[in-house]
Amino acid sequence: MTAGFGFTPADAPVDWDALRRYATEVMERAYAPYSRYKVGAAGLVADGRVVLGCNVENAAYGVALCAECGMVSALHSTGGGRLRAVVCVDGRGEPVMPCGRCRQLLWEHGGAECELLTRRGPVSMTEVLPDAFDATDLQQ
Numbered sequence: 622m623t624a625g626f627g628f629t630p631a632d633a634p635v636d637w638d639a640l641r642r643y644a645t646e647v648m649e650r651a652y653a654p655y656s657r658y659k660v661g662a663a664g665l666v667a668d669g670r671v672v673l674g675c676n677v678e679n680a681a682y683g684v685a686l687c688a689e690c691g692m693v694s695a696l697h698s699t700g701g702g703r704l705r706a707v708v709c710v711d712g713r714g715e716p717v718m719p720c721g722r723c724r725q726l727l728w729e730h731g732g733a734e735c736e737l738l739t740r741r742g743p744v745s746m747t748e749v750l751p752d753a754f755d756a757t758d759l760q761q
Contacts, residue, residue, distance in 0.1 A: 630669055635706040637738055640664075643671055645714040648688070651675035655682065660717060662688035664696065664731075665706040672696045689723035693730050704731030708738040716740050724750045 674691025
């Protein structure tokens, strides 16, 4: 298995173990010389693609890129679409909850139906980010 872009049939059930393996493999490529806190993210796209991202730190701490940011960039650079399922892992390969900014990012690109693997199992984005702000709020 490589940590490049995978592909699974669009109607197949989410293979959480495979997504976690992808996230763990890409986490090893993270650039985290300051915090030493490596994160990897793998997302299953509605069309079956798998997109990946890892965190990239910077000496100016505030301009670091979260793994989820890299994953969403990969989503759009490979054709766009909607995220069905996401796994984020820490340096031990354990599921980790995205920060607030990244929860909003996942909502924007996956919506309420997107699922996130947590330590207690998969949960919907409505549980991760209740009362989320999105494009419908801008139309009011």
